[in-house]
Amino acid sequence: MTAASPEPASSPSQPLGRSERKRRDMLAAAERMFLAGGYLGTNMDELAAASGVSKQTVYKHFGSKEALFVELVTTMTDATSEAVHRSVPSVEQVDDVGAYLEEYADRQLDAVMTPRILQLRRLVIGEVARFPELAEALHERGPVRAIESLSTVLTRLDQRGLLTVDDARLAATQFNWLVMGEPLNRAMLLGDRAIPSAAERREHVRRSVGAFLPAYAVR
């Protein structure tokens, strides 16, 4: 490493080196273009031009179109997973289980139902045959992680006597698809115009929790 004081830090990172700045620009253009045109539909000449960078520089940084695509999708998947995970509200001072689950579901929906993330999902699904490892990563960092996280929440609610949950993973999976199934499917197939408004989200979440609770209420 070049052993300098102004290390390319993570968060604020205002003073970026030329190389890092261009790298960021290339990834930004790659995101826009791959999400809009798909893998085959994206052109490296245009991508370089849109990045304000020469083609040479793109290949110096990423090696190939495939490698750039993989890095972009992996980065987006990881970042989104982190953001979703951070938005889990604490379960310890809960008294109204219904209200808590509604807020929980609303945050999950809010994080996932954005044009950017929905298009990432479409892109990855469409490229399952060409890039199976990206789809696997999205599955792991998306639904699997969300269900695991909810699973520990439900276990805690069971321990506190607020729910009766024998199989927490099963209950979490059911809750997840009760909440996400319809909005996600609609958005996948109908495009961004099917993204529910905040009001629609709240109503949907209310009904979903209403269907979930009878199966797991305390006897």
Place this chain on the structure above:
Amino acid sequence: MTAASPEPASSPSQPLGRSERKRRDMLAAAERMFLAGGYLGTNMDELAAASGVSKQTVYKHFGSKEALFVELVTTMTDATSEAVHRSVPSVEQVDDVGAYLEEYADRQLDAVMTPRILQLRRLVIGEVARFPELAEALHERGPVRAIESLSTVLTRLDQRGLLTVDDARLAATQFNWLVMGEPLNRAMLLGDRAIPSAAERREHVRRSVGAFLPAYAVR
């Protein structure tokens, strides 16, 4: 029309004209190749060769790559929708609601969770930006139709006093995603290896109905 006795009928259709035979071969090759390679990843020279047909013939029949793609996907969507719709068991002599719903769900899963239909879904989702009308059609003929169909079933079960269903469409939507959500998402992202076996399907369906019934049981 050519006013002949051996009209190109629908079902048995053994004696096919040369033209119709070649058309069938082209659509068969198109299905294989578009499902495997996607829209941009499929090549019309190879498609003609794989169909045992000259390129000229392909363009004579379908006009363009886009038109061939649209016709193929539309045909597959419609045919699958019909097949799923035909597999709805009658509701009239039902006494055990749980067993009936389990069978209903199992048939829906059986119809949708095939490599061919799953790959069609991946393809259409990946091409939403280029062919939004195909995605809309798949949504309409797939989930919307399934939920409508189930909705009338649930209404009938409510009328017969076997369930308490105020909002049949809501209940049908919830049932649908309780059943389809997890298997469909896994299959989309993990590929055909995630298709559940008949035994896994039955177990999953049993649990799904178990979660659904408490919310809509008769009081």
Place this chain on the structure above:
DNA sequence: ATTCAACGGAACTAGACAGTCCAGTTTGAT
């Protein structure tokens, strides 16, 4: 001020691909 890695710009390779064209052949109905 110097130095060197990174960058720009642009041409270039090597191949791919949608769609057209044309001369000659096959098919199937009359």
Place this chain on the structure above:
DNA sequence: ATCAAACTGGACTGTCTAGTTCCGTTGAAT
């Protein structure tokens, strides 16, 4: 047998694209 429609095979056009190469320029650290 006749004949029109459908089909073949292959060449061809125009265009596009991933990746490379070359050479002159820039910028950041010493």
